[in-house]
Amino acid sequence: MTHHTASAEELEALARHARWLVLSTVADAGAGHIGGPLSQMDLLLALYFNHLRIDPSDPHRDDRDRFVLSKGHTAIGLYTVLALRGYFDPAELATFDHGDSRLQGHPDMRMLPGIDASTGSLGQGLSVAVGMALGARLQQRDFHTWVLLGDGEIEEGMVWEAAYAASRYGLDNVTAIVDRNGLQQYGWPAGASDRFDRRDPWAGKDVGAIFRGFGWDVIDIDGHDHAEIDRALETACGARGSAGRPTVILAETVKGKGVSFTEGTYRWHNGIATADQLAAARAELGQPETVGVAR
């Protein structure tokens, strides 16, 4: 299981390509999410290219790191990263959301090797990850479990039961990442202090203090800054077996990041780009006409 090392420039090129694949694949399928897959993209690329101990040619091996996409609706963002990392041919993205496809609208671990948990009903992934981390301890395995949550998603009570349990059992082999894009599906109308066009689900609340209160270590980062992401992932995982506390990375992001008309608006939680919008996005992302899904 070699550690793949992509430079910041390579990650940026991958991110432009992957963001184009998300937008064009969803447009081609006629359904799917945009904002969340784009906000989480830099985090997932850093994980899959530089930090997860995985082997795309042997996706089931016992000692692999586990990854749970708790915000399962952003599956297309994970599929693009898995394809670019070599789990399957990117051409298969054209089957996204078809009835007989391995690439369902929400991830299905029974269909696609590389998916460690079936998700989509929000709020459950941290509990799944805590179970995996406890399992690793029982089996005396040193794999690390990573879980990505949405900032709307963590309004769910079950998340906080899992947060309690992770710290109760001193699980330093699990790391949660929260994609703090400040938007959920609809949310409340924005107030004066909001960053975007709807109220941040955690406006006026100190999410870091809440996690700390549950006994977690907290790292705040800019979720689009490759150097900060890299340091945070290294720190969280470097604590493997020593700190006795779980770590959460609170990643400040922009929903719809990378495409001007999707950035910072709840309306692009999901959506189908028109031909004109696709052309504009392709130009912004610097993708040649020969790349990816055409329409």
Ligand SMILES: Cc1ncc(C[n+]2csc(CCOP(=O)(O)OP(=O)(O)O)c2C)c(N)n1
């Ligand atoms: C239990 C549950 N309730 C509602 C939904 C419908 N739903 C899908 S995405 C979403 C908003 C999620 O917002 P957030 O967690 O912030 O994700 P992101 O902004 O990254 O897309 C909702 C309510 C769901 N999938 N599961």
Ligand SMILES: [Mg+2]
């Ligand atoms: Mg959100």
